[in-house]
Amino acid sequence: KAGVTQTPRYLIKTRGQQVTLSCSPISGHRSVSWYQQTPGQGLQFLFEYFSETQRNKGNFPGRFSGRQFSNSRSEMNVSTLELGDSALYLCASSLGRGLPDTQYFGPGTRLTVL
Amino acid sequence: GESVGLHLPTLSVQEGDNSIINCAYSNSASDYFIWYKQESGKGPQFIIDIRSNMDKRQGQRVTVLLNKTVKHLSLQIAATQPGDSAVYFCAENKYNNNDMRFGAGTRLTVKP
Numbered sequence: 001k002a003g004v005t006q007t008p009r010y011l012i013k014t015r016g017q018q019v020t021l022s023c024s025p026i027s028g029h030r031s032v033s034w035y036q037q038t039p040g041q042g043l044q045f046l047f048e049y050f051s052e053t054q055r056n057k058g059n060f061p062g063r064f065s066g067r068q069f070s071n072s073r074s075e076m077n078v079s080t081l082e083l084g085d086s087a088l089y090l091c092a093s094s095l096g097r098g099l100p101d102t103q104y105f106g107p108g109t110r111l112t113v114l
Numbered sequence: 115g116e117s118v119g120l121h122l123p124t125l126s127v128q129e130g131d132n133s134i135i136n137c138a139y140s141n142s143a144s145d146y147f148i149w150y151k152q153e154s155g156k157g158p159q160f161i162i163d164i165r166s167n168m169d170k171r172q173g174q175r176v177t178v179l180l181n182k183t184v185k186h187l188s189l190q191i192a193a194t195q196p197g198d199s200a201v202y203f204c205a206e207n208k209y210n211n212n213d214m215r216f217g218a219g220t221r222l223t224v225k226p
Contacts, residue, residue: 042217042219043203056213100163103148105157105158105159105160107156
């Protein structure tokens, strides 16, 4: 089975712009979670989508949003970029049901905001 | 989110030695725990997990121990190899809730 894929792998934007990141989960996985990883804050949960609905949400401002399509692929969007949004954005997929529900991560998208 | 420092705890071991990486978790209601390994430039890779109804689980060269009394998790790596050099994270969550909470991570360096 192919793993979780994320595109693009690297992105450079300037303050005030917006960005859309894409994640394709492992085949058969219906849950997609997004995380932000920075040296200062570590790995922080952004949100989770399951069956095209946001099921869980972390403590991030409304500038961070996401969606999931019927094929389980997911996108996250960050509007009005700030310097502090520079980070590695990780996507993780899981079956979304059953116990336990192990998450598998993609390689991440490295976003740099100038 | 949790606030962690810029400097990760580090563990340096000699190749062939056993490694023990520790993690203190915060939520006594957490019932599922996972260890991930993250190499430079890559996403976290699943290593092993354990449910709260167990106190020990073994995999290939790895063992996870769970002490719910003191909310402590450890990862033991036997016969550590240079390829084990990475940052190791513990994560906790509750069943049916994918809001995983990650620890700060520990950087393991294996000296040949």
